[in-house]
Amino acid sequence: MKHLIILFTFFLSAGIQAQTGVIQGTVTDALTNEPILLATVSIPGTTTGTTTDLEGTYKLEGLTPGLYILKVSYLGYEDQRRDEIQVTTARPVVLDFRLEEQSTQLEEVVVKASPFKKPEESPLSLRTIGVAEIQRNPGGNRDISKVIQTLPGVTTVSSFRNDLIIRGGAPNENRFYLDDVEVPTINHFATQGASGGPVGLINVNFIREVDFYSGAFPANRGNALSSVFNFQQVDGRSDRIGGTAMISATDLGATLEGPIGDKTTFLLSARRSYLQFLFQALGLPFLPTYNDFQAKVKYRIDQKNELTFIGLGAIDQFTLNLDANETEEQQYLINNLPESPQWNYTNGLVYKHFTDQGYWTFVLSRNMLDNRANKYADNDNSSEDNKILDYESREIENKVRIENTTRIGDYKFNLGGGYEFVKYDNRTFNRIFTSAGPQTVDFRSDLNFHKMALFGQVSRKWMDDRLILSLGLRMDANTFSDEMINPLEQLSPRLSISYALTDRLTMNANTGRFYQLPPYTVLGYQENGSLINRENKIDFIQADHVVAGLAFNTVTNSKISVEGYYKSYSDYPFLLHDSLTLANLGGDFGVIGNEPAISKSDGRTYGVEVLFQQRLYKGFYGIAAYTLGWSEFEDKDGRLVPSSWDARHIVNLTFGVKFGKNWEAGINWRFQTGLPYTPFSSASDLAQNWDVNGRAIPDYTRLNTLRSAPINGIDIRLDKKWFFSRWSLNVYLDIENLTANAVGLPQLILDRPLDENNHPVGGPVITNPNAPADQQRYALKEINDATGTRIPSIGVMVEW
Helix, strand or coil, rough: CCCHHHHHHHHHHHHHHCCEEEEEEEEEEECCCCECCCEEEEEECCCCCECCCCEEEEEEECCCEEEEEEECCCCCEECCEEEEEEEEECHHHHEEEEEEECCCCCCCCCCCCCCCCCCCCCCCCEEEEEEHHHHHHCCCCCCHHHCCCCCCEEEECCCCCCEEEEHHHHHHHHEEECEEEEECCCEEECEECCCCCCECCCCCCHHHEEEEECCCCCCCCCCCCEEEEEEECCCCCCCCCCCEECCCCCCEEEEEEEEEECCCCEEEEEEEEHHHHHHHCCCCEEEEEEEEEEEEEEEEEEEEEEEEEEEEEEEEEEEEEECCCCHHHHHHHHCCCCCEEEEEEEEEEEEEEECCEEEEEEEEEEEEEEEEEEHHHHHHHHHHHHEEHHHHHEEEEEEEEEEEEEECCEEEEEEEEEEEEEEEEEEEEEEEEECEEEEECCCCCCEEEEEEEEEEEEEEECCCEEEEEEEEEEEECCCCCCCCCCCHHHHHEEEEEECCCCCEEEEEEEEEEEEEEECCHCCEEEEEEEHHHHHCCCEEEEEEEEEEEEEEEEECCEEEEEEEEEEEEEEEEEEECCEHHHHHHCCCCCECCCEEEEEEEEEEEEEEEEEEEEEEECCCCEEEEEEEEEEEEECCCCCCCEHHHHHEEEEEEEEEEEEEEEEEEEEEEEECCCCCCCCEEEHEEHHHHHHHHCCCCHHHHCCEEEEEECCEEEEEEEEEEEEEEEEEEEEEEEEEECCCCCCCCEEEECCCCCCCCCCCCCCEEEEECCCCHHCCCCEEEEEECCCCCEEEEEEEEEEE
């Protein structure tokens, strides 16, 4: 063994010597895609640089593996830079720059290339996250949703879920785009009617960067109230076949990429988890298994035309570990969690045609979600009489979107429209308890309708580019009901303003009205063969935003920003069975909104965000973020009360350092005040209620009057990279929730006698056996469902 270690160390040392990498790509006009000749491409702070040739291409060779900044400049165009570009020996880095033409010849203020993106349409509430930030994020385990949770305004429900609660809005208020293709689901085991889940399904190796909008949404991105995500993928390599193999404590995966002829490249990946083995070893009562697949094929027809195929899919299985029933907490979860297989996919084609003044984008896509769940009393499926839940649902969307982006003089225009055909079917059997008592929901629903949208945005720079104005307008309509058919009823204007007080300090503001369709679970609910929520005149949800702030870019690759926001909601679906607004749901497994509802709830969220973000500078990087926020929605009596996402104080501190010999370490600390929750009803222990629900009943007359304990967790990560000839090796240790911080909610379970092994014996204990049957009560006791599990992950990634 000693000799093997010496030999392995020798090969590592030998392989590292004299290995270099390459950065190459093209520099073109952002609107016309015409190549820019003699553009300067350089690495700031060094003498390394080059210029582009007749075809706009450049190549920087002989680079020592590591992270680089690249800057591109050309007279008459705005400078552009990319930060934290990972150069390896395994493959050349392909980095294309699309430069924006300057509207005027600057005289007073020189706008320097910034490491922080600020488009004309969205000058604030936008964070751009590079792939290096995603990969090294402590506790993130290469999951983009975990990385987002380190930014201001983002509330965390629990450490094991990826629900994105942005500025106090519900998890169903977010939209995701992958290279211009809308992707409804980005998480495994997704909550239907919302967007969260425990594990992300997008392969980080495909990602170049992510634009995260928490406000100031451009007009071409609709049906969102809290956030929009634009995932921009890399292209497959064009020189040869290559790939990546990844193994960690939770899953293993592989990526393959390369050329198909002279004009086409491809990227393919597949991943499978063995999380069920880890959870079984930890004694957890549920065993999730997930698989995902991703593909990108790009065909560059010529300089003016390109066609891209995008594919993303997942197959998930969620089963129960019936052997993990030693503690009452485990028994509670086993008795309440359903088994829920799920699969989904999104396929899309994106065609771009460039003209002399701009470009056209044509997007054709289809996505589908198949979600099922079943539950039996005491997990005994030997008889249909034990059935509590049998759910099966499918959501299908077929979409077309056409956009034209052009510049005429000093004005930039984006105009377009979209069409969707929606098909939704649902088969539900569910025994539930409502405010009217125990009920059995049993229906089948088959729904289809059409959705239409028109949008436009015009932007212009004034006063030597110191002042930027952008005005957008959007209209949405659909054929679901008479309330939604008129697009003028969903007129959605928005206005952005940015003014450069100095070359580094800007003042930014945005206001707008935004609309979102309620989830299909709400629209497709039936009673007695009728779409009851159509009869209830369910309507679009409306939110009016006002955001303003200051941003200061320092000379050391860092940014300091302060933003205040206010969002006013109206017409949120109010769920009649549960007697609360849909805005309070979505942060757990399962399905939300599958019940009668009316559009009546109002709400508001407001607060202040402070951010200091340090890009890599002299080996250091970090984020310090603080949010003070309020989130309030109406209760059943029309009173504004704290919502389930009213976190008030959120603090995130992330710090990392790069050492010599390609070592890197990072730490993340997150503090969040406790979230509101609702106490249980005194009717919970009634035998007739417990026999239906198997759990306690929330008392929504006291909605969100209690708060959980604060979240206070630490994550750490350690990386080591080796670079060899034509391949590289990355080994990492990532520990999520290092302090084993346990935050949970009280739950009620049956108080039954226990044997010497702590297993319950006998049936429920009736505390008043002489009472009439409809008044008999069970003995209950309180437990806490907090897990506080420390999750270590050791990963190995090989790239060639």
